[in-house]
Each structure stands twice: as C-alpha cells, then as structure tokens.
Amino acid sequence: MSANPTGPAPLRGENITLSYEKRQIAENLSLEIADGSFTAIIGPNACGKSTLLRALTGLLSPVAGQVILEGKDIASLAPRQIAQRLGLLPQTATAPEGITVAELVARGRYVHQRLLRQWSSEDRKAVDEALRLTNATDLADRRVEHLSGGQRQRVWIAMVLAQETPLILLDEPTTYLDIAHQMDVLDLLHELNMAGRTIVAVLHDLNHAARYASHIIAMRAGEVIAAGAPSEVITGPIVSQVFGLDTEVMADPVTGNPMVIPHDRRVRTST
Amino acid sequence: MSLQTNKNRAAPPTGTVLVIGSETTNILIDKRSGLVALAVCAVALTLVVLALLWGDFPIAVREVIDVVLGGGEGLVRTVVLEWRLPRALAALLFGAALAVSGALFQTITRNPLASPDIMGLANGSYTGMILALIFLGGSWSTLVAGSLIGGIAAAAVIYILALRDGLQGFRFIIVGIGVSAILASVNTWLLLRVELEVALFASAWGAGTLNTITAATLVPAGLAIAVLFCLLPMVLAPLRQMSLGDDAAASTGAAIKPARLAAIAIAIGLVSAVTSVAGPISFIALSAPQIARRLARSTEIPLLATGATGGVLLLASDLIAQHVIPLSLPVGVVTVVFGGVYLVLLLIREARRTM
Numbered sequence: 001m002s003a004n005p006t007g008p009a010p011l012r013g014e015n016i017t018l019s020y021e022k023r024q025i026a027e028n029l030s031l032e033i034a035d036g037s038f039t040a041i042i043g044p045n046a047c048g049k050s051t052l053l054r055a056l057t058g059l060l061s062p063v064a065g066q067v068i069l070e071g072k073d074i075a076s077l078a079p080r081q082i083a084q085r086l087g088l089l090p091q092t093a094t095a096p097e098g099i100t101v102a103e104l105v106a107r108g109r110y111v112h113q114r115l116l117r118q119w120s121s122e123d124r125k126a127v128d129e130a131l132r133l134t135n136a137t138d139l140a141d142r143r144v145e146h147l148s149g150g151q152r153q154r155v156w157i158a159m160v161l162a163q164e165t166p167l168i169l170l171d172e173p174t175t176y177l178d179i180a181h182q183m184d185v186l187d188l189l190h191e192l193n194m195a196g197r198t199i200v201a202v203l204h205d206l207n208h209a210a211r212y213a214s215h216i217i218a219m220r221a222g223e224v225i226a227a228g229a230p231s232e233v234i235t236g237p238i239v240s241q242v243f244g245l246d247t248e249v250m251a252d253p254v255t256g257n258p259m260v261i262p263h264d265r266r267v268r269t270s271t
Numbered sequence: 272m273s274l275q276t277n278k279n280r281a282a283p284p285t286g287t288v289l290v291i292g293s294e295t296t297n298i299l300i301d302k303r304s305g306l307v308a309l310a311v312c313a314v315a316l317t318l319v320v321l322a323l324l325w326g327d328f329p330i331a332v333r334e335v336i337d338v339v340l341g342g343g344e345g346l347v348r349t350v351v352l353e354w355r356l357p358r359a360l361a362a363l364l365f366g367a368a369l370a371v372s373g374a375l376f377q378t379i380t381r382n383p384l385a386s387p388d389i390m391g392l393a394n395g396s397y398t399g400m401i402l403a404l405i406f407l408g409g410s411w412s413t414l415v416a417g418s419l420i421g422g423i424a425a426a427a428v429i430y431i432l433a434l435r436d437g438l439q440g441f442r443f444i445i446v447g448i449g450v451s452a453i454l455a456s457v458n459t460w461l462l463l464r465v466e467l468e469v470a471l472f473a474s475a476w477g478a479g480t481l482n483t484i485t486a487a488t489l490v491p492a493g494l495a496i497a498v499l500f501c502l503l504p505m506v507l508a509p510l511r512q513m514s515l516g517d518d519a520a521a522s523t524g525a526a527i528k529p530a531r532l533a534a535i536a537i538a539i540g541l542v543s544a545v546t547s548v549a550g551p552i553s554f555i556a557l558s559a560p561q562i563a564r565r566l567a568r569s570t571e572i573p574l575l576a577t578g579a580t581g582g583v584l585l586l587a588s589d590l591i592a593q594h595v596i597p598l599s600l601p602v603g604v605v606t607v608v609f610g611g612v613y614l615v616l617l618l619i620r621e622a623r624r625t626m
Binding site: 057083092108 | 527
C-alpha cells in the first residue's frame with residue numbers, strides 16, 4: 001500500500017513523560033515513526049493522541065525522556081530548524097478573517113522567508129505545487145471562510161505542503177468531514193506518502209486507519225498498547241483492550257486489510 | 272530594466288500584495304494598506320500645516336513658508352518653531368506610538384478591546400508620577416522617571432497575576448482592567464490627601480495634556496519612540512503568523528514566545544514614553560488600530576496605517592482642545608469624548624450584527 005520504509009526512524013520518542021500543568025497525560029512512552037511510512041495513531045478520546053503529536057513536533061516539552069528528530073534531541077533545535085524537517089496541521093489552526101486561499105497557503109512558507117527576503121520564486125513554486133497537489137488551484141483567490149469543510153481541509157493541507165518538509169503530522173484531518181471528503185483527504189495523504197513523504201495522522205475511524213496506514217500506533221490512557229502493521233494491531237483482542245468494545249474483525253472485501261465491525265449493547269447482551 | 276526584473280521576479284502570493292525589491296532582497300506590502308497609510312499621512316501633513324497657522328497669534332501661510340525655509344521675523348520664528356511645531360510633532364508622534372502600542376496589545380490578545388490604557392498601564396504611570404511628585408518634588412526628570420517606573424510596575428503586576436494562562440486570552444485583559452480600577456482609586460485617594468496646589472498640578476497632567484510640550488521634553492521621548500519603532504520589524508512576521516493559532520504558527524517555524532514577550536515590551540515602552548511626558552491619553556491606543564483595519568479592509572492590523580491614524584487622531588484632538596473649545600482643555604479630555612463615541616458606535620455595530 002505505502003512506500004517502503006527505508007533508513008532509520010526520522011522521528012521517535014524515547015521514554016517520554018508528558019504532562020499539562022500538573023496533570024500527567026503519558027508516562028514513559030516510547031515509539032518510532034518509520035521513514036516513508038503512513039503512520040496512523042488511534043485510540044479513544046482523551047487518550048493523549050493530540051498531546052503526543054504536540055510533543056513529537058516540539059510544541060510541548062516532555063517532563064522526562066526525549067523526542068529524537070533525525071538523530072537530534074528536538075528540545076535542542078530552534079523552531080526554524082524543526083520547521084524545516086516537519087510540518088504539523090493542528091486541530092486548533094484558524095484562518096484569519098478575510099484571508100484568501102493563496103495567502104493562507106503562502107503562510108506555510110514562513111520558515112523559508114527572511115526579514116528582507118519575504119517572497120521568492122521558490123515560494124511561488126512551492127505554493128503553486130501545493131495548490132496543484134491538493135487540487136485547489138482553482139480556489140486560489142477564494143476566501144477561506146467561504147469554502148466548504150472538505151475544500152478548507154485540502155487548503156490547510158496545502159499550507160503544510162508548501163512548507164516542503166519530509167515529515168507531515170496531522171491531528172484528526174478527517175474529523176467533521178462527510179464520508180466522501182474523508183476518503184478524498186485520505187487518498188490525498190496516500191498520494192503524498194507514495195511521493196515519498198512520511199505521514200503521521202491521528203485518525204478516529206479504525207477502518208480508515210486499517211485501509212490507508214502502513215503502520216498503526218494504538219494508544220489508551222497515555223500508553224502505547226500496540227504498534228505495527230494494520231494486520232498486527234487491528235485484531236479483536238487489541239481493539240477490545242484499547243477501546244473497551246467488542247468487535248468482529250474481518251477481511252475488508254475491497255482491500256483484504258482488517259476491517260472492524262463493532263458490536264452494540266444489544267448484540268453483547270444477546271450473545 | 273525594471274520591467275525586465277519584474278518579469279523575472281516571482282509573482283506575489285495574491286494580486287492584492289506588492290513585492291518591493293529584487294528577487295533576493297524584498298519586502299511584501301499590502302496594496303490597500305499602503306495606500307491608506309499614504310492617504311492618512313497626507314491628512315496628517317495637512318493638519319500639521321493647520322496647527323502652525325492656527326492660534327491667537329495670527330500667522331499667514333507665506334510667513335510659515337518663510338520660517339520653514341530659514342527666514343522670517345524673530346517673533347514669528349519663535350511661535351512657529353518653538354511653540355507650535357514641537358506640539359504638533361509631539362501629537363503626531365505620540366499618537367502614532369499609542370496606536371502602535373494598542374495594535375500590539377490587540378494582536379497578542381486577539382481582542383479588539385485590549386489596549387494599554389484600558390489595562391492599567393496609564394493609571395500605573397499616573398500613580399508613579401503622583402508618588403514622585405509627593406516624595407521627590409516636582410522636577411521634570413523625577414516625574415518622568417516616576418511615571419515610567421509606575422507603568423512598568425503596573426505591567427509587571429498584571430503579568431504576574433495573569434501568568435497562569437500566559438499573555439494571550441481574556442484573563443490578561445480582565446486582570447488588566449481590575450488592576451486599572453484599583454490604581455484609579457489609589458490615584459484619587461492620593462490626590463485627596465495632598466495639598467491643593469500639588470493636586471491641581473497632578474490633575475492637569477493626569478488628564479493627558481500637550482500644553483507643557485517643548486522641544487526639550489519632546490526630544491528624549493521622541494528618541495525612545497523612534498528606537499522602539501525600529502525594533503518592530505523583528506516581531507512583525509511572527510506576530511502575523513500567530514493569527515493562524517499558536518500551534519500552527521510555531522510549527523511553521525515562528526518563535527512565538529520570544530516574539531510575544533518582545534512585542535509586549537515594545538508596547539509597554541511606547542506607552543510609557545508617551546505617558547511620562549504627556550500624561551495618560553486614553554482611547555487612541557484602543558480605537559486607532561481598529562479604524563485603520565477597517566479603512567484598509569485587511570486581515571491583520573496594518574501597522575503603518577495604524578500609526579498614521581493614531582497621529583491624525585491625537586493631532587486633531589489637540590487642535591480641538593486648543594482652539595475649538597473656548598477654554599483650553601487638556602487633549603485627554605477630547606480623546607475621552609471621542610473614545611466614548613467610538614465605543615458607542617462599536618456597540619451599535621455589534622448589536623446590529625447579533626440581531
């Protein structure tokens with residue numbers, strides 16, 4: 001499905017402990033993002049997925065342990081150095097009022113710009129390429145607030161693409177989209193992955209993770225319960241352990257990857 | 272030649288933006304914001320000419336031109352160069368400084384109601400000034416030092432009280448308004464306790480006035496403001512990026528924490544420099560950034576246009592204070608009235624939008 005993982009892990013967490021103020025979110029957590037992988041992070045609400053993403057991108061400093069980006073402790077890197085290697089689409093991103101698509105995508109070029117070099121041909125090329133890849137060239141002059149949810153998400157992804165980083169992390173990129181637009185975004189991420197970028201996405205839908213990801217990291221209450229290929233992680237026992245939900249796991253008739261059918265309470269009580 | 276380089280140079284991100292400079296050294300300017308800034312500067316220049324002509328001592332346009340060219344009679348020179356010009360320049364510069372300070376506060380807090388006057392810095396400066404007047408006597412330098420220290424101390428108190436949530440958000444503003452109210456009552460209490468003469472002097476300063484401006488008081492404050500303005504370009508790009516949200520800004524490479532601290536420090540410096548010389552002048556910082564933003568119809572607060580707007584507002588207010596009203600009022604009284612009208616209009620607009 002995905003580009004073959006090559007080389008050492010460009011991004012990994014080593015025994016990291018994460019907390020907000022005094023509340024501990026995760027303790028002694030270790031994980032690896034394989035080079036060239038499409039890694040999906042799954043887990044129940046409030047299990048620490050977004051917090052982990054913030055730590056992996058250097059936005060949140062671990063209380064203990066290290067995040068290693070291309071062999072270096074991320075805490076020792078300046079924001080600009082980090083931004084040359086990885087891009088993040090957080091859930092909290094907001095479009096300034098009245099901004100056009102092209103302007104928003106151009107904001108992704110920040111790390112390549114200087115005080116007295118605010119715009120260059122490379123910037124122009126990167127923005128055009130990002131718009132082309134996300135099929136948003138026709139939207140360039142539209143205002144972001146006038147777009148549909150699906151278009152808006154493509155434009156945000158274009159902004160991260162314009163940053164031109166080998167690693168891209170996305171926090172729930174498909175949430176709030178209808179099913180057609182969810183597939184649209186996942187297909188786009190798959191294409192980017194095939195073109196050589198390493199993709200890390202927090203996903204809610206297990207079937208999407210199983211179908212698109214080359215690697216899955218399953219979390220519960222700040223712990224990594226399982227990590228590996230979809231066939232290793234998406235199994236009845238692991239899904240039950242992670243979500244506390246009984247499921248049937250069978251082969252997806254379209255791709256042969258695992259597919260999860262949840263039991264509801266009526267099934268559980270009758271069996 | 273310029274046509275050729277234009278062809279080779281990258282097209283700007285959108286048609287509303289202009290790339291000024293070469294491929295390797297350039298800046299981006301929003302066309303409409305730039306035009307608005309130029310237009311407001313033209314208004315400012317007209318007001319300066321008006322300020323030089325207008326007054327009890329009649330001076331003709333030709334005489335002003337003579338003085339500017341280095342000629343003119345002794346008395347006319349004195350009136351134009353020593354009385355009217357410093358005051359007009361002070362109004363422009365102080366107005367610009369207050370407006371830019373307000374723009375920084377509003378950008379950092381993402382709230383159009385944030386401004387240094389509403390958040391207690393001006394009242395803090397006033398407290399410092401009264402204390403200096405009571406305990407150290409009334410020399411200019413002690414008053415300036417007192418109000419500077421007062422403003423910075425008020426900012427420090429607000430910062431410590433609001434620290435838990437950082438400098439962004441509502442808590443910072445609410446704490447500021449609270450500190451401002453406390454300081455206002457402290458100031459009233461102090462004025463009630465001192466001798467009448469001292470209280471009268473302090474009250475005049477406390478309303479915000481340009482009556483006492485001379486070249487000697489303008490130069491140090493003007494230099495401080497100029498230096499602070501020169502530091503602005505360093506924080507502009509990260510502040511602009513922060514409108515995407517803190518996480519998005521940081522992950523595109525913006526060092527948002529240092530930028531935010533530097534911007535706050537510059538904003539406090541600007542408002543302190545003005546207040547230490549002219550007293551607390553309210554509402555310019557609050558209104559000028561929003562007026563400029565509406566004029567420029569821009570996504571962010573346009574800083575050049577904001578500075579120009581602030582200058583025009585303060586100079587116009589000072590002309591009204593000096594000449595339109597029969598008594599010569601402190602300019603702060605005029606800006607308060609103007610600010611009240613601005614707030615009412617803002618509220619009507621908001622009410623219409625929600626209805």
